[in-house]
Amino acid sequence: MRSGDSSRPSVSTRSTVVAIERYLAHLRNERRLSPHTLSAYRRDADLLVALAGERPIERLGTPDIRRFVSMLHGRGLSPRSLARVLSGWRGLYDWLARARAVPSNPCVGVRAPRGAKRLPQTLSPDEAVALVSFDDASPLGRRDRALFELAYSSGLRISELTGLDVGAIDAATGEARVLGKGAKTRIVPVGRPALEAIAAWLPERAKLARPGEGALFVGRSGRRLAPREVQRRIKRWAASAGLGVDVHPHMLRHSFASHVLQSSGDLRAVQEMLGHASIASTQVYTHLDFQHLAKVYDASHPRARRAKAKP
Numbered sequence: 081m082r083s084g085d086s087s088r089p090s091v092s093t094r095s096t097v098v099a100i101e102r103y104l105a106h107l108r109n110e111r112r113l114s115p116h117t118l119s120a121y122r123r124d125a126d127l128l129v130a131l132a133g134e135r136p137i138e139r140l141g142t143p144d145i146r147r148f149v150s151m152l153h154g155r156g157l158s159p160r161s162l163a164r165v166l167s168g169w170r171g172l173y174d175w176l177a178r179a180r181a182v183p184s185n186p187c188v189g190v191r192a193p194r195g196a197k198r199l200p201q202t203l204s205p206d207e208a209v210a211l212v213s214f215d216d217a218s219p220l221g222r223r224d225r226a227l228f229e230l231a232y233s234s235g236l237r238i239s240e241l242t243g244l245d246v247g248a249i250d251a252a253t254g255e256a257r258v259l260g261k262g263a264k265t266r267i268v269p270v271g272r273p274a275l276e277a278i279a280a281w282l283p284e285r286a287k288l289a290r291p292g293e294g295a296l297f298v299g300r301s302g303r304r305l306a307p308r309e310v311q312r313r314i315k316r317w318a319a320s321a322g323l324g325v326d327v328h329p330h331m332l333r334h335s336f337a338s339h340v341l342q343s344s345g346d347l348r349a350v351q352e353m354l355g356h357a358s359i360a361s362t363q364v365y366t367h368l369d370f371q372h373l374a375k376v377y378d379a380s381h382p383r384a385r386r387a388k389a390k391p
Contacts, residue, residue, distance in 0.1 A: 225280075
């Protein structure tokens, strides 16, 4: 079998198989990663094994990793996807190095090709308000309004929204206790419109929820609402509200971050509310803020207008 042919199963050594399973167990039991994230790490490990062919991954070096990245890029894998794969491999080798299964991490110093940086899509403040305040008095309409008001009010991820239990919202203090990535808990503020929408939803929830179901947001079945259903409902909700925008749940999180940053300029506070482990993840919203300022300048500054008037 040719090395690097990921279309065929590789012949891996028993030590490689055991090492990968132990690494995944570490991620599951000690880092408490979600099943979805664990599946991504497994795919990354399987890809590395396939590219290595008959060579144990413990014997790969930096030139091999660089070659694999080049091969994957040649097959059309985007820079963003390559960066994610490299991150998965780097984590695996870090763990192998700590276990003294390899002398060093061969991924150190290897970088994915740079791609064009795409800024998050956001709604304008008027669009966001129009979306979350759309009036639908049906039971599921009240649920959706509470769901989207909370998403925009607190900048929650879709998994955090669907993972909320009833007791996570404290109406007296205007706060929500959220379980985020890596099983990390944070407290986020909840605005008055979101609290009012949740209060309107709770009586309807009591009629729908099955006995013993603790989820704040439930579906017709009375069980916890699935993320895919949230994605479907927000598109329908946006169309009903008359927005000519392809809206997805994460857009409300991006809009929350951008609008708070535009108003406050407090990057650290936005980082805390979003639950970002690194400030670098939050800094992307400073670029959105600059775009907003640039548009205001172009539209209002006399010198900007004169510069545009020149042939």
